[in-house]
Amino acid sequence: MIKLLRAAAIGLAAAAVLPAGSAFAHHSTAMFRMDVNTVLKGTIQRFDWQNPHTWIVFDVPNAKGGYDRYGIEGMSPNYLVRHGWTRDTLRPGDNVELTIHPLKNGMMGGFDVSVKFSDGKVMYNLPHGPKALP
Amino acid sequence: MLLKASGSPAQGWMKMSGRRAPWLAWVAAALGLGAQTSVWAAQPSGPQGLTWASIAKLPDWQGIWQAHFGRPSGAGPMLTPRAQANLAAYRAKQKFGEDLQGQTANCLPPGMPSIMTQPYPIEFLFNPGKVVILIEAYEQERTIYTDGRAHPAADILTPTFQGDSIGHWEGDTLVVDTVGVAPDTGAGIMEGVPHDADMHIIERIRKADRDHLLITRTIIDPEELVKPWTTTLTYTRVPGDLLEYICEQGNRDSADAEGRPAERIKGP
Numbered sequence: 001m002i003k004l005l006r007a008a009a010i011g012l013a014a015a016a017v018l019p020a021g022s023a024f025a026h027h028s029t030a031m032f033r034m035d036v037n038t039v040l041k042g043t044i045q046r047f048d049w050q051n052p053h054t055w056i057v058f059d060v061p062n063a064k065g066g067y068d069r070y071g072i073e074g075m076s077p078n079y080l081v082r083h084g085w086t087r088d089t090l091r092p093g094d095n096v097e098l099t100i101h102p103l104k105n106g107m108m109g110g111f112d113v114s115v116k117f118s119d120g121k122v123m124y125n126l127p128h129g130p131k132a133l134p
Numbered sequence: 135m136l137l138k139a140s141g142s143p144a145q146g147w148m149k150m151s152g153r154r155a156p157w158l159a160w161v162a163a164a165l166g167l168g169a170q171t172s173v174w175a176a177q178p179s180g181p182q183g184l185t186w187a188s189i190a191k192l193p194d195w196q197g198i199w200q201a202h203f204g205r206p207s208g209a210g211p212m213l214t215p216r217a218q219a220n221l222a223a224y225r226a227k228q229k230f231g232e233d234l235q236g237q238t239a240n241c242l243p244p245g246m247p248s249i250m251t252q253p254y255p256i257e258f259l260f261n262p263g264k265v266v267i268l269i270e271a272y273e274q275e276r277t278i279y280t281d282g283r284a285h286p287a288a289d290i291l292t293p294t295f296q297g298d299s300i301g302h303w304e305g306d307t308l309v310v311d312t313v314g315v316a317p318d319t320g321a322g323i324m325e326g327v328p329h330d331a332d333m334h335i336i337e338r339i340r341k342a343d344r345d346h347l348l349i350t351r352t353i354i355d356p357e358e359l360v361k362p363w364t365t366t367l368t369y370t371r372v373p374g375d376l377l378e379y380i381c382e383q384g385n386r387d388s389a390d391a392e393g394r395p396a397e398r399i400k401g402p
Binding site: 022026027028030031048050051052053070071073076077079081082103107108111112 | 187192229234235238239241253254270272312374376377378379380381384385386387389395397399400
């Protein structure tokens with residue numbers, strides 16, 4: 001019986017199996033184009049420092065002379081505070097470049113990968129690098 | 135009716151290994167034969183933390199511990215044909231936009247075993263007869279009863295997100311036995327493979343060195359797994375304390391009943 005079961009079973013390679021539950025956020029990344037980095041240059045309107053995700057309201061100048069207002073999700077403040085961020089890392093009025101993984105549905109949103117400040121300093125939101133560990 | 139320890143702790147544990155003798159349970163475990171596997175097959179040794187004086191002799195697990203993800207240690211799970219079918223159906227649904235988002239997007243905690251592999255720290259608190267694991271993600275806790283009690287009888291055991299956990303110490307290792315995890319919680323054994331009501335999880339937890347804690351986890355679920363699946367995850371001690379995590383505070387994400395994701399971009 002066990003032999004039959006073994007013959008019928010497929011063993012999954014360890015590398016194909018991540019721990020159940022996202023190692024990223026309280027939800028999956030399915031909404032975002034994780035293979036695309038979009039750079040947005042604009043002005044911080046609001047930085048909400050709360051769980052489960054920090055939230056950036058970001059105005060980007062558009063071709064019509066106005067602004068496109070983006071809503072960008074970030075890592076939990078619990079994660080960010082352990083990686084050098086504070087609630088004041090982004091302040092209303094800051095002119096920065098956000099690199100985001102955009103929403104698949106084309107709406108003005110995405111997940112923040114990193115922030116580049118006007119002095120050139122870069123801070124990462126999303127875990128990055130080959131061993132991107134929280 | 136909860137079975138209580140009687141006589142010496144060792145006698146109590148022997149009695150509570152179920153209908154089979156402990157040695158049979160060990161053989162059953164070796165063959166991966168299902169939910170009757172008893173963690174009590176191995177005898178407790180060393181201080182058991184039933185009193186504060188005994189707790190003072192337990193290993194020092196102070197601090198907060200962060201799981202490390204990366205290449206999992208151990209082989210992957212060997213799925214039964216039924217589990218493979220579940221996984222294939224799950225992946226097929228994803229192509230149609232369903233099952234892309236679990237109920238954690240609606241701030242339901244994932245339950246065992248996923249609650250132990252979240253990207254936020256955990257902390258161990260010792261009390262006489264129990265070890266409590268505080269889990270920052272979703273502000274969860276697991277209570278592991280080390281006072282010698284058995285799991286509640288099947289007819290009164292209410293399935294829960296965390297399950298019912300009992301444990302004992304074998305020297306520097308806390309051995310935890312968990313049953314009674316509600317089958318409709320979380321990501322299951324792995325994403326796309328829901329677990330059954332009789333899923334049985336055994337964890338062996340010990341410190342490898344001052345800054346590293348290892349949890350070797352065995353999942354036994356004969357309907358989904360051909361044989362028990364064992365992996366070891368390393369947790370690193372990180373500075374600071376656990377922080378609040380109220381998921382509902384600012385949640386903009388959601389999943390409908392079919393697992394279709396949505397995000398509220400506008401508004402507060």
